[in-house]
Amino acid sequence: MGLSHLSILGAHPKVEIVGVCDTSKMVVEVLERYSGYKCFSDYLKMVEESCPDAVFVSVPTKYHYPMVKELLKKGVHVFTEKPFCLNPEESNELTQLAKKVGVVNQVGYHNKFVGTFREVKKLVKEGTIGEITHFQGEAYGPVVIKKKSETWRSDPTEGGGCLMDYASHVIDLINDIISPIESCKGSILKSIYSKNVDDSVYALVGTKSGTSGVISVNWSDDTYRKMSTSVTIIGTEGKIISDANELKVFFKGDKLPKGYSKGWNVKYVTDLTEEVNFYLRGEEYSAQIDYFIKSVSAENSSDINTFDSAWKTDKSISLIKNQSSF
Amino acid sequence: MERIIFGDNQFFAVNHISDEKSRAQSIKFKDDSAIIKTLDIAIAAGINTFMCTTHDRIANICEIVRKNPEKYKDFKMYPCMPYAHKYANAVTDLGIAGTLKQYVPGNFLGSMFKGGVAYLSKDYISIMELLIDSEMKMFKGINTPVIFLQNVITDLLMGLGMDEFLVAYAKYIREKYNAEPGFITMNLPKLLGVLEKNGITNPIICASINKVNFRMSGGKDLYEKILKEGRCRVIAMQVLGGGAIPAGEALEYVSNLPNVESILFGASSKQNIDNTVETINYQDQRKKEKFITQKNLEIESASKVFKMN
Numbered sequence: 153m154g155l156s157h158l159s160i161l162g163a164h165p166k167v168e169i170v171g172v173c174d175t176s177k178m179v180v181e182v183l184e185r186y187s188g189y190k191c192f193s194d195y196l197k198m199v200e201e202s203c204p205d206a207v208f209v210s211v212p213t214k215y216h217y218p219m220v221k222e223l224l225k226k227g228v229h230v231f232t233e234k235p236f237c238l239n240p241e242e243s244n245e246l247t248q249l250a251k252k253v254g255v256v257n258q259v260g261y262h263n264k265f266v267g268t269f270r271e272v273k274k275l276v277k278e279g280t281i282g283e284i285t286h287f288q289g290e291a292y293g294p295v296v297i298k299k300k301s302e303t304w305r306s307d308p309t310e311g312g313g314c315l316m317d318y319a320s321h322v323i324d325l326i327n328d329i330i331s332p333i334e335s336c337k338g339s340i341l342k343s344i345y346s347k348n349v350d351d352s353v354y355a356l357v358g359t360k361s362g363t364s365g366v367i368s369v370n371w372s373d374d375t376y377r378k379m380s381t382s383v384t385i386i387g388t389e390g391k392i393i394s395d396a397n398e399l400k401v402f403f404k405g406d407k408l409p410k411g412y413s414k415g416w417n418v419k420y421v422t423d424l425t426e427e428v429n430f431y432l433r434g435e436e437y438s439a440q441i442d443y444f445i446k447s448v449s450a451e452n453s454s455d456i457n458t459f460d461s462a463w464k465t466d467k468s469i470s471l472i473k474n475q476s477s478f
Numbered sequence: 479m480e481r482i483i484f485g486d487n488q489f490f491a492v493n494h495i496s497d498e499k500s501r502a503q504s505i506k507f508k509d510d511s512a513i514i515k516t517l518d519i520a521i522a523a524g525i526n527t528f529m530c531t532t533h534d535r536i537a538n539i540c541e542i543v544r545k546n547p548e549k550y551k552d553f554k555m556y557p558c559m560p561y562a563h564k565y566a567n568a569v570t571d572l573g574i575a576g577t578l579k580q581y582v583p584g585n586f587l588g589s590m591f592k593g594g595v596a597y598l599s600k601d602y603i604s605i606m607e608l609l610i611d612s613e614m615k616m617f618k619g620i621n622t623p624v625i626f627l628q629n630v631i632t633d634l635l636m637g638l639g640m641d642e643f644l645v646a647y648a649k650y651i652r653e654k655y656n657a658e659p660g661f662i663t664m665n666l667p668k669l670l671g672v673l674e675k676n677g678i679t680n681p682i683i684c685a686s687i688n689k690v691n692f693r694m695s696g697g698k699d700l701y702e703k704i705l706k707e708g709r710c711r712v713i714a715m716q717v718l719g720g721g722a723i724p725a726g727e728a729l730e731y732v733s734n735l736p737n738v739e740s741i742l743f744g745a746s747s748k749q750n751i752d753n754t755v756e757t758i759n760y761q762d763q764r765k766k767e768k769f770i771t772q773k774n775l776e777i778e779s780a781s782k783v784f785k786m787n
Binding site for chain 2: 156178
């Protein structure tokens with residue numbers, strides 16, 4: 153993720169890269185020699201010498217808390233990768249600190265910048281499918297498909313595991329589209345190939361708004377070429393099924409939002425996505441960075457993917473974890 | 479380059495608008511024989527160029543092509559490297575150094591002279607050349623007149639300002655493989671600027687070009703302007719806008735753009751392949767007729783002026 157963020161930032165007309173920090177000697181060497189960036193192996197030294205306006209933090213989750221805290225204390229704007237912290241206490245502390253310091257704060261839940269999911273949120277918030285009676289949030293993909301060598305992703309104390317790494321995307325989406333998950337009635341975290349962490353998560357959850365639903369996530373499913381995230385939302389007036397590519401909506405009655413008709417409607421992300429200035433691996437990755445840069449230059453309301461929303465997601469994650477016996 | 483080029487997304491369940499369709503494709507093309515059967519349909523429709531990723535399964539297709547030299551004597555392949563998932567998975571597993579050890583041919587750190595020296599002297603351009611050789615192995619004995627760098631790498635390098643690698647890629651493909659280097663990108667205007675700045679003129683670029691401005695970073699107007707200027711040899715891909723535009727309308731748009739040398743498309747059924755080829759040929763024919771009519775009118779009016787004088 154770090155290199156891809158750096159490339160998108162490098163191509164952004166309003167951004168100047170003043171320093172890069174990495175622990176890999178090889179990465180540092182290549183970036184110094186071929187990109188001409190000033191590189192460091194100590195992030196505090198980097199901040200001290202380069203005096204950046206903003207810092208992107210793309211490191212294993214367990215380092216988010218100490219690093220972001222130091223950065224906030226120095227008064228720089230911070231973008232950090234997801235999930236936010238290892239536990240909601242840490243996230244809460246950083247959220248309060250960021251508010252106090254008054255800097256822009258954003259977490260990399262890129263699905264909020266996917267056209268189909270944005271449209272789902274709009275449809276739900278406008279009440280177009282009536283009262284929500286049930287939802288299902290799912291994600292499947294081929295991350296751990298055999299017993300293999302250990303990395304930080306397989307270490308629970310570093311923020312590894314399917315719940316933290318994969319299911320967090322789905323939980324964050326549900327929290328945003330419907331309302332924050334505030335209860336967990338039962339959850340199963342299962343290892344399939346990993347020794348120390350969960351490879352799948354199944355949970356029955358309730359939201360602040362009183363709706364209930366199911367979370368079903370498995371990162372050991374190699375029938376998928378890459379991660380596939382989807383939501384199904386059932387309401388009294390209709391139903392929404394959406395993934396990052398395709399949005400299908402069924403309307404029961406005649407009260408319809410603009411551009412939709414009674415019965416099934418299908419829309420594609422191509423109809424719902426705004427062009428970005430530089431494309432690397434998906435419009436959403438460029439869009440979230442562009443949003444952050446605009447927030448730093450005070451060109452928007454900077455209210456998507458704030459530390460506050462990521463803290464709520466960490467709370468939901470922790471509820472699901474505590475409910476299981478894993 | 480031929481006017482119509484056949485792509486491989488459908489064979490590997492790459493679908494930009496539907497996970498369901500992607501699964502159906504994965505089922506349909508489970509066996510290599512299904513891929514070959516579809517390629518043969520494309521060849522029968524007059525398409526002799528297959529643009530494909532360096533996916534493991536392409537090695538099997540290459541083997542079949544090599545074994546039937548008579549049948550595939552006019553057949554060309556345009557490799558697109560690297561198959562990024564392979565490396566991405568390996569980096570997650572083994573780290574960057576571990577991945578290089580796994581994929582650089584020969585004993586990376588030991589006996590193989592170039593590999594060992596490159597690693598020790600931190601000569602990353604040579605390491606890239608070794609990786610290119612490793613990706614090209616499967617195409618031995620096959621006609622590969624153009625060799626592409628995948629957009630995920632082209633665009634990553636461009637964003638990181640690593641122009642040197644793009645230049646070195648082009649140079650190596652020309653010298654070692656006697657082929658034309660090609661670049662796939664989602665950022666045509668920006669890439670063309672970078673390549674020209676580094677002395678690569680009239681490059682072969684494959685980019686998303688369609689009526690609905692899908693994946694055309696910088697915007698459709700800028701793309702159309704650049705096409706008019708004729709500064710690069712363009713292969714248009716994603717001409718259907720990921721499936722969002724009706725095929726006829728999509729092909730009419732792209733066929734009539736100036737300086738689009740080739741159109742890349744992928745399809746699974748005979749009907750779709752035949753329809754696409756027929757539509758492009760029909761549009762090209764109409765364009766030619768329009769051009770001739772226009773020229774005739776010009777000659778006629780010029781001769782009238784001449785008579786009046």
